[in-house]
Amino acid sequence: xxxxxxxxxxxxxxxxxxxxxxxxxxxxxxxxxxxxxxxxxxxxxxxxxxxxxxxxxxxxxxxxxxxxxxxxxxxxxxxxxxxxxxxxxxxxxxxxxxxxxxxxxxxxxxxxxxxxxxxxxxxxxxxxxxxxxxxxxxxxxxxxxxxxxxxxxxxxxxxxxxxxxxxxxxxxxxxxxxxxxxxxxxxxxxxxxxxxxxxxxxxxxxxxxxxxxxxxxxxxxxxxxxxxxxxxxxxxxxxxxxxxxxxxxxxxxxxxxxxxxxxxxxxxxxxxxxxxxxxxxxxxxxxxxxxxxxxxxxxxxxxxxxxxxxxxxxxxxxxxxxxxxxxxxxxxxxxxxxxxxxxxxxxxxxxxxxxxxxxxxxxxxxxxxxxxxxxxxxxxxxxxxxxxxxxxxxxxxxxxxxxxxxxxxxxxxxxxxxxxxxxxxxxxxxxxxxxxxxxxxxxxxxxxxxxxxxxxxxxxxxxxxxxxxxxxx
Amino acid sequence: xxxxxxxxxxxxxxxxxxxxxxxxxxxxxxxxxxxxxxxxxxxxxxxxxxxxxxxxxxxxxxxxxxxxxxxxxxxxxxxxxxxxxxxxxxxxxxxxxxxxxxxxxxxxxxxxxxxxxxxxxxxxxxxxxxxxxxxxxxxxxxxxxxxxxxxxxxxxxxxxxxxxxxxxxxxxxxxxxxxxxxxxxxxxxxxxxxxxxxxxxxxxxxxxxxxxxxxxxxxxxxxxxxxxxxxxxxxxxxxxxxxxxxxxxxxxxxxxxxxxxxxxxxxxxxxxxxxxxxxxxxxxxxxxxxxxxxxxxxxxxxxxxxxxxxxxxxxxxxxxxxxxxxxxxxxxxxxxxxxxxxxxxxxxxxxxxxxxxxxxxxxxxxxxx
Numbered sequence: 001x002x003x004x005x006x007x008x009x010x011x012x013x014x015x016x017x018x019x020x021x022x023x024x025x026x027x028x029x030x031x032x033x034x035x036x037x038x039x040x041x042x043x044x045x046x047x048x049x050x051x052x053x054x055x056x057x058x059x060x061x062x063x064x065x066x067x068x069x070x071x072x073x074x075x076x077x078x079x080x081x082x083x084x085x086x087x088x089x090x091x092x093x094x095x096x097x098x099x100x101x102x103x104x105x106x107x108x109x110x111x112x113x114x115x116x117x118x119x120x121x122x123x124x125x126x127x128x129x130x131x132x133x134x135x136x137x138x139x140x141x142x143x144x145x146x147x148x149x150x151x152x153x154x155x156x157x158x159x160x161x162x163x164x165x166x167x168x169x170x171x172x173x174x175x176x177x178x179x180x181x182x183x184x185x186x187x188x189x190x191x192x193x194x195x196x197x198x199x200x201x202x203x204x205x206x207x208x209x210x211x212x213x214x215x216x217x218x219x220x221x222x223x224x225x226x227x228x229x230x231x232x233x234x235x236x237x238x239x240x241x242x243x244x245x246x247x248x249x250x251x252x253x254x255x256x257x258x259x260x261x262x263x264x265x266x267x268x269x270x271x272x273x274x275x276x277x278x279x280x281x282x283x284x285x286x287x288x289x290x291x292x293x294x295x296x297x298x299x300x301x302x303x304x305x306x307x308x309x310x311x312x313x314x315x316x317x318x319x320x321x322x323x324x325x326x327x328x329x330x331x332x333x334x335x336x337x338x339x340x341x342x343x344x345x346x347x348x349x350x351x352x353x354x355x356x357x358x359x360x361x362x363x364x365x366x367x368x369x370x371x372x373x374x375x376x377x378x379x380x381x382x383x384x385x386x387x388x389x390x391x392x393x394x395x396x397x398x399x400x401x402x403x404x405x406x407x408x409x410x411x412x413x414x415x416x417x418x419x420x421x422x423x424x425x426x427x428x429x430x431x432x433x434x435x436x437x438x439x440x441x442x443x444x445x446x447x448x449x450x451x452x453x454x455x456x457x458x459x460x461x462x463x464x465x466x467x468x469x470x471x472x473x
Numbered sequence: 474x475x476x477x478x479x480x481x482x483x484x485x486x487x488x489x490x491x492x493x494x495x496x497x498x499x500x501x502x503x504x505x506x507x508x509x510x511x512x513x514x515x516x517x518x519x520x521x522x523x524x525x526x527x528x529x530x531x532x533x534x535x536x537x538x539x540x541x542x543x544x545x546x547x548x549x550x551x552x553x554x555x556x557x558x559x560x561x562x563x564x565x566x567x568x569x570x571x572x573x574x575x576x577x578x579x580x581x582x583x584x585x586x587x588x589x590x591x592x593x594x595x596x597x598x599x600x601x602x603x604x605x606x607x608x609x610x611x612x613x614x615x616x617x618x619x620x621x622x623x624x625x626x627x628x629x630x631x632x633x634x635x636x637x638x639x640x641x642x643x644x645x646x647x648x649x650x651x652x653x654x655x656x657x658x659x660x661x662x663x664x665x666x667x668x669x670x671x672x673x674x675x676x677x678x679x680x681x682x683x684x685x686x687x688x689x690x691x692x693x694x695x696x697x698x699x700x701x702x703x704x705x706x707x708x709x710x711x712x713x714x715x716x717x718x719x720x721x722x723x724x725x726x727x728x729x730x731x732x733x734x735x736x737x738x739x740x741x742x743x744x745x746x747x748x749x750x751x752x753x754x755x756x757x758x759x760x761x762x763x764x765x766x767x768x769x770x771x772x773x774x775x776x777x778x779x780x781x782x783x784x785x786x787x788x789x790x791x792x793x794x795x796x797x798x799x800x801x802x803x804x805x806x807x808x809x810x811x812x813x814x815x816x817x818x819x820x821x822x823x824x825x826x827x828x829x830x831x832x833x834x835x836x837x838x839x840x841x842x
Contacts, residue, residue, distance in 0.1 A: 014496060108833050108836050109836075111830070115795075115797070126836065126840055131840035131841040131842075155800075181674065182672050182674060183672050186672075255766070382494055382497070383493055385497050386493040386496045389500035389504060393500050393507065396508050396511060399511055400510060404514065408515075414511070414515075
């Protein structure tokens with residue numbers, strides 16, 4: 001009987017996953033073809049005389065080695081009415097001093113209560129050399145807290161958020177703003193595409209030669225990001241059911257973001273939580289509120305290159321996912337939240353939260369049958385072959401979407417990605433499934449991982465509770 | 474495991490095996506298909522790019538030579554057979570070339586290019602293009618007609634308002650706006666008021682180019698029950714700058730009676746876009762509005778009215794408990810300090826009451842200008 005149930009679940013999972021994913025892929029391919037043809041209306045917009053002003057908010061914690069290069073690169077972005085707001089989140093190294101030396105910072109008067117509670121802000125500065133740069137110096141409060149402080153000090157109508165180690169393409173802001181220009185009455189947030197920089201050549205904070213990393217961990221993540229950002233997000237955006245805007249690059253209406261309380265400090269997946277909150281709080285009363293995704297607004301980022309960093313990141317992401325599902329489960333299946341409630345949330349629960357258990361059980365049952373049954377190896381072989389080829393359908397379609405769009409790779413890189421795609425079902429997917437199951441079990445027994453140390457990024461401190469303080473000195 | 478249990482397991486395994494093999498087969502077929510398409514696209518797109526580059530080079534040389542001719546009719550006569558015999562790729566490349574040439578030309582040169590293109594039959598070709606199967610070609614044809622700006626194309630573009638693809642409808646609406654024909658006003662206006670066919674911003678921009686007919690549509694929009702239409706109409710009216718005095722008065726009336734704070738906030742912003750000398754009393758009153766959004770928009774807009782009476786309400790707001798309102802008021806004062814009528818009063822009052830927000834705004838203005 002247990003095998004019947006497992007069989008039924010595996011079949012149901014396999015068929016529904018394949019069908020729904022193929023539908024998403026078809027929608028994405030069609031949309032990408034429009035984008036590539038340059039025939040989307042947004043592509044034709046010249047910036048109107050009064051474009052919305054944009055503040056790029058960059059949280060930074062102990063980023064001394066790279067902060068000046070990153071900020072210099074951000075300041076070169078081509079957009080009228082643009083400012084960069086760096087939030088030094090209580091760095092204990094020389095992050096602020098490097099900024100002061102490089103950009104000659106001038107202190108601004110501090111008064112008035114910030115609209116969002118944040119850890120105490122100790123200074124707001126503007127650069128003499130680059131007046132488009134503002135720096136907020138504050139006590140440590142975590143990534144969300146730093147961004148919230150930046151939101152309060154920023155002056156732009158729109159707030160773009162990125163990380164200090166992110167590399168934005170020069171046209172990225174101009175592109176990510178376009179949905180807001182075309183749909184000012186409905187656009188509440190826009191997500192940009194994240195691409196993996198490992199393997200590419202970076203000079204002066206710019207990607208000068210795009211290549212895929214040769215090592216398995218970053219190469220497989222490159223493929224995974226392609227699948228995620230090109231295969232599904234385009235389609236979810238089209239259906240207005242996009243539930244995540246990556247924290248590495250997103251654009252929001254600043255007043256709305258502040259009105260909704262800024263980024264949450266109660267979850268490890270604050271970027272997804274924010275996007276879900278947009279749907280949860282706005283859709284019932286603002287039916288047409290829409291979250292967009294722009295695949296050609298690109299931010300490059302380095303992914304973890306070692307297994308330990310990847311494990312920490314994935315466990316943290318999955319705990320964040322569970323947090324967010326617990327916070328926003330009420331949207332499940334309810335038409336008042338549009339596709340976000342009726343399609344996207346069930347999809348995420350089934351294929352992100354529950355699927356790792358089924359996937360892992362598939363591997364375990366396979367091994368069990370090999371040990372206990374004379375023909376058990378056939379099951380394991382069939383399971384692995386099916387997994388490999390099913391994954392290859394998704395991988396090759398993601399590569400096709402990349403090819404049709406602006407994310408072209410050379411034949412050599414495509415071949416390399418395809419080969420890593422073939423073998424990922426043998427090591428990467430089982431490992432990922434195990435980390436996700438482990439993360440779920442951690443949540444169920446009430447234990448939460450810390451931020452851990454990922455040797456690449458920012459935001460390494462878990463937020464401390466209630467650090468609300470007036471913006472005074 | 475018992476013998477019976479083992480048999481159940483073996484049956485289950487064989488069924489799972491059969492199913493997985495089917496899945497494998499289907500996946501393999503799909504992968505092969507996608508891979509073939511991928512390789513074909515990769516190779517084909519390289520050839521396509523090269524082909525387009527060649528065609529573009531040929532057309533650019535031809536266009537440069539023909540447009541340098543003094544005789545428009547001779548140039549058109551030479552271009553006509555070329556236009557008539559374009560293939561699919563050449564049509565797209567030439568359409569993009571015409572759009573670029575017209576867009577980059579000076580007004581005198583533009584008139585001359587348009588004359589040549591009209592006489593050479595590009596209008597007729599683009600009109601046929603609006604009915605082609607491929608939606609992006611239909612949209613591209615609408616763009617060409619927009620650039621050529623021939624009033625005779627309006628019926629064809631109006632026909633495209635019924636296109637099944639939103640991108641094509643948007644392109645047609647933008648083209649109607651570019652051409653600026655009042656004949657289009659009823660159809661585009663109706664779409665704007667009922668929020669159909671295209672995003673409100675696209676419709677609003679097109680209507681704002683229709684002159685007085687457009688202003689009438691926006692006036693009707695201000696009466697709409699839909700707050701989004703009222704907001705779009707406010708900004709639209711601000712963009713139609715034919716009669717600023719009348720538009721200010723109409724918006725001020727809207728500000729006085731509209732119960733929706735989002736609309737009032739938009740009306741304040743629209744008043745700020747029009748600007749002027751004496752600010753409407755309704756705008757000054759809005760700086761004390763209970764809604765934060767309205768207050769913020771009002772203080773910002775007040776900075777666009779070069780009148781000493783703008784100064785005192787802004788000084789009051791520069792100490793507003795809301796940080797954003799205080800900074801916006803201070804920024805507005807800093808802006809007024811550079812204006813001829815309100816400048817002296819603004820500078821004096823800022824010196825007398827140097828709140829933190831004023832010092833903040835001055836420091837930023839000093840560096841950012």
